[in-house]
Amino acid sequence: MTPMIALLTLPLLAALATIALPRRARAAAAGIGAGATLLAAIWVAVVVWRTGPMDLMLGGWQPPVGIGLRADGLSVALGVMTALVMSAAVLAARFEHATTGPGPRIAFGIWPLILLLWAALNAVFVSRDLFNLYVGLELISLSAVALVAISGKAQAVAAGLRYLLFALTGSLLYLAGVVLTYSAHGMLDIDLLAARTPVPTDALALGLMTAGLLAKTALFPFHVWLPPAHAAAPAPASALLSALVPKASLLILVRLWFEAMPDMATAASLLTLGGLGALAVVWGGVLALVQARLKLIVAYSTVAQLGYVFLAFPLAGGAGAAQPWSAGAWTGAMFQILSHGLAKASMFLTAGIFIAAVGSDRLGDLRGLARALPMTGFAFALSAITLMGLPPSGGFTAKYLMMTSAFAADQRGWAAVLVGGGLLAAAYLYRPMAALFSADIPAAPRAVPRRWQAVPLWLAALAVGLGLMSAAPFDLLQIGRPDIAAEGL
């Protein structure tokens, strides 16, 4: 119980400190808060690893009166991935500020917004209450929108506004489903709802919540807000927005379809989700292929990479849950969430370093930069391996698990999507790689400190390490997993 309280309150307290403390103490408070929260996330994971899922009944009240929280394997895996990405972003932001001098406004706002986002993500990862998740999602959206607009440029303000309109639409759709759920059952707890007596309005409630969460996850065709928003933010913020923010709504979708209302998962609805995921893989990949700016390529790649996760719905959801291949598909999708988070954050942080070096992220301006910044070029290549799904990366483990499930289930169409998506990723990542590693000599890039360059390299190495040592995270994810199948393949 204690580690969970630490995980929830430490980023919150640090955020409050960065608002209240005088200017000189802010960055230090953010650094201390980040370090402490990282330790808390690891602590929770260790306890869950050793003793199983951890419950926390807030205020001592059991649902349906109070709000129940639970840290299971999936929560703590996301919590640790988030903590690693957040810590890296905080470090990168500090190094960036030391180089560029961001002005007093951004120097004030970036720390509380990052920490508030972190607190909200942790709250969503462990919450079992649908309305509490709504409040958590709103907290995520508001801090994320502020991070998108923080540069103050007209483009960033417009991108932030468009993002906010989508996020609010998504929130209201989700809220409509929550309202119907409470009106019908008088409860909001995921475990209580799993044992409910089904009623005719349940399908509508689940449909509304799903539509809202899809808008927030930017699944095709709700993705149009994501690339301009993620490209407009400063690089450390882009890393959080792309690697972490869509994972919160994605997690709630997984909780709804696999834990709260698995009985409502009809074959047609699962096929729709999987189909939209497949379209996202293709469409996001194609659009990434035609972008001229690195940050936009990386942002469109997020649209594609999130699509893979939805292939788990037809493979492991509904009637498929009872099949032996469902565990592999579900775990593969969760692996994809984790490895994409690490690799995508690394990639946005490398983009920030390139921008600091040459003042632009147009591919034409990046030619030959890997020679001047070999560490950063290497980090980019490593995270590209993960996004392409090549061995031995975490992305490979994810795709391998989903691929074997697709063949076992004799649903080879999904396997084709996995292969095709990998080829597309190779194609759209080849262009920035070819520019970076070209023989041209760049025109006098500014020097970037090695400790700053080390930050994305660490994240990229972790993304590859996830594949090299996949047994431990695999076992962790199984702790408290919805009992969809006793044994995997």
Place this chain on the structure above:
Amino acid sequence: MSLSIFALTGAALVGIGIYGLLAQAHLLRRVIAFNLIGSGLFLFLGAAGSRGIGIDPIPQALIITGIVVALSASALAVTLVVALARATGRATLPDEETPR
């Protein structure tokens, strides 16, 4: 009887808000439309929570929380609209008047 009137009013308000959201491009109108949809949903929930013998206080607490969250989002949205107008001279999003 009365409860159904309020619940159906809530449902109709959601519909009115959706019309405003889709038909009006001015961003302040859209902020108002979001608020209409939210309050319509809350009215539905409030009516549902009044069906028992006593009034269920949980929906009321959820609604008060929801009202505060809606205000927070509206405040950020409205400030973004003013910032956009200052930068571009418009209170509509750039490429939306003419669908591509």
Place this chain on the structure above:
Amino acid sequence: MSAALDIALCALILGVGLATVVGRGVFRAVIFFITYGLLLAIGWARLGAIDVALAEAAISAGLTGALLLAAQGRLRTMKTEAEPPARARLPAALAGLSVACVLGWAWFALPVDQAPDLSQVLPESGVGNPVTAVLLNFRAWDTLLESVVLLTALVGVWMLAQDADWDAALGPRFHARPNGVLANFGRILPPIGLIFGVYLVWAGADDTGGAFQGGTVLAAVILLAMMAGALQPPSVAHPVWRVGLVLGPLVFVLAGIAGALLSDGFLTLPLTIAKPAILTIEAALSLSIAATLALLVIGPPDDQGQDA
């Protein structure tokens, strides 16, 4: 009789709601929206939800209305492009109509009331007002996060300032005429509002009211005093205001941790001290809510903006 009254009220709510969406002119839409909020508050009172009625009137109609009015005024002084005409009206109307019909169907398809029985646990909450019991005890985690949402919105709003204005006082530069109506109101109303706001927080434990409603009234007091020139808007750098903003969430988190250290768990309030604990949290919370709401309405520092 009462059904007729409700039908008339609901018809009025729908009519005014429709006017905000289809009526001509953004300024009129905002005025209609404020009226709409007040009518809806009457509707909540008819449903017996007095706490919600207060929140709706004070927060939705009052503060959201003030935000929209101020923004509309800023857009007008900036000579923003005229509002484009409504487009795609038929598909939009069909979408709205079908969603309304589906929700209407859902109302009649709902099973009979399933509300959890709180009669056993309410006496253990320490307060007599069941809504306060839910907000500050049973679902205190929601309320804590909600106060953080407000604070996040404020930081986000501040990030939309222009860098050159960052050290200036918050809000557009404002000139109140020293002997105008506003200045007089601004001197008379704040003391009355102050008493009313404090009363709402205090009474909220057992009767109607609470931290959010009381905090909103206090925010209105602050805003009036600022508009009358009796209180200067602070700059972001003002340390007392910044501490005031975080005080409520901070006390709430610390009380939660104290519950974990001294009692049964995070956010646990033992019955013997539940009421004083709730009142302490509410007092700090309403202070922070008042400060946050007031600063949300006056907006980011804006030295060029002139408004009056």
